[in-house]
Amino acid sequence: MPELPEVEVTRRGFADRIGGARIDAVRVGKPLRWALAVEPDLLVGRVVQAVRRRGKYLLVDLDQGLLLMHLGMSGSLRFDTALPSPGTHDHFDLVTSRGTLRLNDPRRFGAVVYVEDEGSPLAIKLLGGLGMEPLGDAFDFVAFHAGLRRRSAAIKQVLLAGDVVVGVGNIYASEALFMAGIRPTVSASRISRPRALRLHAAVREILARAVERGGSTLRDFSNVDGQTGYFQLEAMVYGRAGEPCRVCAKPIRLLRQGQRATYYCVNCQK
Numbered sequence: 001m002p003e004l005p006e007v008e009v010t011r012r013g014f015a016d017r018i019g020g021a022r023i024d025a026v027r028v029g030k031p032l033r034w035a036l037a038v039e040p041d042l043l044v045g046r047v048v049q050a051v052r053r054r055g056k057y058l059l060v061d062l063d064q065g066l067l068l069m070h071l072g073m074s075g076s077l078r079f080d081t082a083l084p085s086p087g088t089h090d091h092f093d094l095v096t097s098r099g100t101l102r103l104n105d106p107r108r109f110g111a112v113v114y115v116e117d118e119g120s121p122l123a124i125k126l127l128g129g130l131g132m133e134p135l136g137d138a139f140d141f142v143a144f145h146a147g148l149r150r151r152s153a154a155i156k157q158v159l160l161a162g163d164v165v166v167g168v169g170n171i172y173a174s175e176a177l178f179m180a181g182i183r184p185t186v187s188a189s190r191i192s193r194p195r196a197l198r199l200h201a202a203v204r205e206i207l208a209r210a211v212e213r214g215g216s217t218l219r220d221f222s223n224v225d226g227q228t229g230y231f232q233l234e235a236m237v238y239g240r241a242g243e244p245c246r247v248c249a250k251p252i253r254l255l256r257q258g259q260r261a262t263y264y265c266v267n268c269q270k
């Protein structure tokens, strides 16, 4: 599943190039998770102004309205001036004067949705519950700690829920909690200020590092070419059950929290 770093890397890959482009045509393929919510031809002639990201949504600002794009479970975007004819899994083309932005999504849990503005009910439904962005200045420590204090659930679950801070997927949550020395099962509400400070810094660092490294292969043990991802090679705990902790050499433990695998060191994380 594309995680926040991959979505951010995707955004950086085409945002500058598509800025200022005029929409020449919109091609819609098989139904995606949500409908486009506008007649495709109505978008023709509009101009792309910028591409922003909010959580795992890309926001393509037009001179009138905006498109919300989500990659779902298996989606990926390409932007090029010379793309081949759409294939079986290409379900959306935004044909512009600077190239075509194409969504390929075999499982079709992704979506492209048009809204008039971010205050529209559909935009609020999709974006309104998202927590703070972890990468920029908006990731305020005081608000982060206050958000944790309101929640009695296990800290790992609270990070995954995304309503305090977005983008901390399963791998990142395990790694950030290790970096901060916090046991994944601790109630979020009981995390002290010094520990919350460490976690705040760890979340930021883990995600920023993932973006720097191109955001790819984080979700898999190997990529499509069979190569092990960077992050797995350097993971401190994730995917390392039974292997020695890189800090204290005690075996890494695995537990299930809400159907998701959690890896931690019983010695380094309290």
Ligand SMILES: [Zn+2]
Residues within 6 Å of the ligand: 245, 246, 247, 248, 249, 250, 265, 266, 267, 268, 269
């Ligand atoms: Zn350890």
